[in-house]
Amino acid sequence: MEDIARLAGVSKSAVSLALNGKPGVSSETRDTILRIANENGYAIKSKPIADDKFKSITFLVFTNSGIVLEQYDHQPFFRELIQYIEERCRNFGYSLLFKSIDVKHINSDLQQLLEVTGSEGIILLGTNLHESHIFQVHQLVRMPLVVLDTYIETLPLPFVQINNTMGADQAAQHLYQLGHTTIGYIESSTRVANFEERKSGFHRSWNKLGLSIAPQHTLSVIPTILSSQESLKAQLQALINSGEPLPTAFFCECDYIAISAIKTLNELGFQIPQDITVVGFDNIAEASIVTPELTTVHVEKKQMAYQAVDLILQEIDNTDQAKTKIKIDTSFIERRSSILLNTRTKAKIGGSSQFIK
Template identity: 50%
Template structure:
């Protein structure tokens, strides 16, 4: 019995199972009880991310995953967001067969230096996998000065002498733009995050490049912004759509799946049909993209490959004293489902 099996029996995501088994927020009490009951009935024994007898072991076999939380994308409840939970699960899976242990730590971004120093003083790690989603180059440099064995995930700054492993955001959004153009869309809209970061900026670059190459431009009125971590309908977005129900874009690209799902819910509440009235495409291919109606066309991020490359690089630095720094971009894949249609 594995987490995958429990997820199928409970009809929930692997992220929800992990949250329930670890006593974390992000699932309802009813769902939590259902998952725990299934786990108990099938004799599931969870593998702790760090076993009790490993906590005080030598730092030579301990890797630390660090997420820096704030009020933007990586909130204190970041582990309940499917993308991050899937990424952590994939990292844990890769580390599991390496002889190393993984410790997951969340710290407040406002106290970055003090918190990293404290963690490393309390339990020295052999290396850090840093979730760089919302970090600046200066903050990443600070972490590397405390623990030089470092691989940063989910962002990239080419001018830093630090290891980075990230999805190819430009290529992924480029794929999305080309697909909409191939479907015949010319009146295209863009839904961007109210909170900006490297990933979103690169996705914007790739999408605009794709449609520009095809002779398509996004009209200023066709830019919309939404909260990137809200999965329910959003009133501000709905108000903008209400004002122009008779002259909407034929398609919208959303910078992330959470935003795309929120947009679909908002449009549905206004009586609009996706994709009949408007096509929607997202980015990330989270579990929820398959259960929303209609199923979401999106860009698949290979979180398993990102985790594998990051763990392998970090272990090479530790075991082989590898000093060369790398910047790895993992290409994405277009996943065609039911939220987009051709214009003709």
């Protein structure tokens, strides 16, 4: 390992992370380390499969520049999922290996993974994957496979997914019960299945209430930034400059977007929730420490993780069994970023104030 570190110009710990398939190094660095190891005849010692303490499951992630970043293990939602997956694996005597692949190089990277992995099964993070990607993995790996955080009805694979439609309905009902009828929708500029389900579910529920969202009140932002965003500020400023009142509330497709929206609105002089209510989706850990604490849809990340591990263990025991597709219900967490509309005294529009009847 010291020799490989010297040849690659990296630390010994980086070599360890790369060879053990753990997050913490970039895909380029990982590829360089694996190439140098291969060129110099380095081989990982095979571990006896019969020895229970060496049993492992691979957590496979396809990274891109959209929603699942290269340092995905630092993103709050995925960090919590990984924590619970590792916990459940340990309960059954399995270790968890981490493998990340660039979605642009799916065939070559996946083939390389199959040559070195010694795990009994794969949990595939499907958040950012299209049906064609998942089908490719299914055709190539030829080992027990469970897909987490997306749902394709027509593929013969086990899936564990969020009930996004339920969560969107819970958010819509909450806003309506608080008296909000003119609301805005802040969506992700990167579209994945979860966001599409949340959007269609929210609009369906809102329409059932006899309401609609004005086209100019649908805004779009990067979904992986927790700080304020200039692009969102520009969109909000355009609404202010139009002279019409801003929506009294915004529903955001994920907590990242909601937290970013709160910070951006604050910079424009709005107070949350006194001026504008903000509701998110996911209930990441940061939702309870942002100011004000975020009202959001709670996703049962622990249950999702446990179900994924349980399904992969069932697949390892019997790959011929009928496949199971699971949708896990959400719950709603009301915190301080939402408020009953008729308790407000005023809302700031630009630099002035407008009383709300």
